[in-house]
Amino acid sequence: MSDERTTEIIYVPRRRPRGSRAGIHRGRDAGGSGTFRDQVPFLRLPDARRIDVRATLRDPFEGVHVRRFEARAAVEIWILVDLSASMSFCGTASRMRLVGDLCRALAVSATRVGDGFGLIGCDSALRADLYLPATRHRSAALAVAERVEGATCTGRSAGGMLDAARQIAGRPKLVFVASDFRWPDALIGRVFAALAPHDTIPILLADPAEAEDLPAFGLVELDDLEGAGRRVVFLRPSLRRSWIARERARVEALERAAAPFARRPFRLADRFDAPALTRHLMTT
């Protein structure tokens, strides 16, 4: 609990949450004892404890004014975890390990401030073994988050992502989508469109071994984890350059696809760095 893998993430929802459930985020509604919001006539909020004496005296029409304070509301944090076979890739770091660290940190960070934490794992369909409805119960949230790292990734596609996105209905939530986004372009677009009501943060699982750390020369037999077959590649500087350029273009395409519906993708590689994610969440 004390190591860096469970370091707290600080997040602010992009839109102020509605709702009466108490939390720490500045809500859209008035109520409670938070930050001063505005003054309203007494008749609108007949709360004698909150009469603003100064504003009442200042009013030339001698109306009585009452202070209103922002409600502190909770949001739900959801994470959609791609469990297709490509997520079992293990280059510089294990992908599922990174996702596990992220889930653990999110579970701790959300439940610590009274937000609900929900998790949906999916490959080509929803995965029943990795499903957690949003809960504020920390141990329940952590128990599922702990299971993510050891989850088996065998799915041939990430088609279940669309169902998962539709599961998260209702009030806007903070939704993390953890995947390597090696999906068909159409699926990427549809998933982001389905998540448009929410505050979506794509978490792009990357690995230097896939691009920058490619060997400059030699034969490599690639074995597609999602079953697209084996393929011998003769790496040489020119091919390596075009490979890296392709990867870069892929990330740019993902950013373009996400831009209308979501925040900028966060690149998760090598190790999970909670402060970096916090910075990303605060600046986007």
Added chain:
Amino acid sequence: MSDLSARLGATAPWMLWLLPLALLPLMLSAQRRAGVPASAAAPADPLSTAIGRTIRFAGFLALAGLIAALSGPYRTGARITRIGIGAQVSLLIDRSGSMNETFAGRQPSGAEESKAAASRRILGDFVGARPHDLFAVTAFSTAPMLVMPMTDRHGAVRAAIAAIDRPGLDYTNIGRGLGMALAQFGSDVGASRALVLVSDGAAVIDPRIQDQLRAAVSRIRPNLYWLFLRTKGSPGIGDRPAGEDTPQAAPERHLDLFFRGLGVPYRVFEAEGAEAVAAAVRQIEALERDPIPFVEERPWRDLTGLAYALAALGLAVLALAKLAEADFASAPPADRSRDGAEAASRPIREEAA
């Protein structure tokens, strides 16, 4: 293809049941595999595709070659009939005692050569001048001698001819010699046949044998050449005897008449010296130019070495591919330790998006 499979064999054919194993490289690979999220991430590259196919084929070749080599493959020997230019030549050589003499009728002394030695020298050149001629050698004196059956082994024929200047003996019994020389022609059809009789005299042919000879000649229909080595002063072919014109008195003349009566192409060369013999042989050579079917022997051949060489080629390619393997940073997940020390020991990088 069926012809090829009929000519191939193996000493341990049951080994060939293992041949389907050679298809294993299509499914498995000896290369270190790098599990990647999407093999489509690598750009399409024709060179890589070609190399991949080469490696697979090399694996197939190595296994197939080894299995084939273990089964001990061989190619069976065969006799192939081809068509060349030449003739079947049956040489009938007189080995009577008079052949030991010179053309002058004396025992050879000093630089002189006997009739047998001259004909040996000149006929030796005749054999082997054309590669597809078939030769048979028959000698005769009192009885015929089968020296060499019809063959295309010119070395053996030359050796047989080289032996004809061994001192001859006894008399000239030309009838039975002719019978054996005719019998030397096989039953092949379509070949040009020549019977070359080399003698320095003639003898009376028994009338019964004459009939047999006529029958054989009409069946075989050879071209007849008589190389008559005439000793100086002895009667020629055309000379009528002074007394009665009987076969006993002039056997050469009557043999000539017998040959002419056979109804086949016939030429006689009366040679009174080595140069005349050479000219006659050249003439025979020039006349006998027809297509002839000849048999080429292809020997049994062990193909194990070839199979091993192919396997070695495949293995060499595989070894090269193995040596050219690059260190891809990824490994299959099962081989990877999952403890945290590994990730923690890595340098911290900034993960700004």
